Amino acid sequence: MTRTAQELLDAVTTRLAPDPAANPLVPLFADGTAxxxxxxALALEQRSVIPADRRSFLHLAERSAATGEAECEAFFRTLAEGEALALDRLGALVAACGVGEADADAYEPRAGCQAYPAYVAWLALNGAPVDVVLALTANFASWGAYCATLARALPAHYGFSEEDCGFFAFFAEPAPDLERQALAAVRAGMERGLDATGSALRHGRLLQRYEAMFWETLADPKRDL
Structure with missing residues (x-):
């Protein structure tokens, strides 16, 4: 039986969903014990992650345009625009942490936290655009859930304002336009013979592992020494 694009997206997202107990840090934020x-550290790491991902998404958009994959191009351009908006909101979080611009610029990112954007950059160079759409969409489901928890927990337990947490609230919000674009990209890919049991799932598994590494490194900075 032939699956629809929505069924394929849902199936990949389900297969790549992380173990709810796999994140060692977000539950501690949720109960105020982190x-x-x-x-x-999270805020400062994101100062490197967000602009790197934005450039990767723009490159993926350019590659998609060059190969006539208009639906993928639209998806990646929307992602790049979203990263720019997220970066605007990140400044409030960094300031609320009491970090000045000079200290923020002097911060040394941790390898375990930067593995994720490094792999996104690899995908920008090497991944088939529609495979990357599938892999990223699955990963964003878990990232959005983590951000929703943080958007609630930081004001409740750590004295941050809602404005301070606008970065997390942005990623926690539903993105129906992006979802429609992902669906259109997958549908077009299926028409071209997309095999989502292969590279898309491999990319997605690695993205989820690098996502987990990000949180593990924040939870135990010594692991990155």
């Missing part, structure tokens, strides 16, 4: 320094 060390506040982890919030600062």
């Amino acid at each position: 060390n506040g320094s982890a919030i600062t």
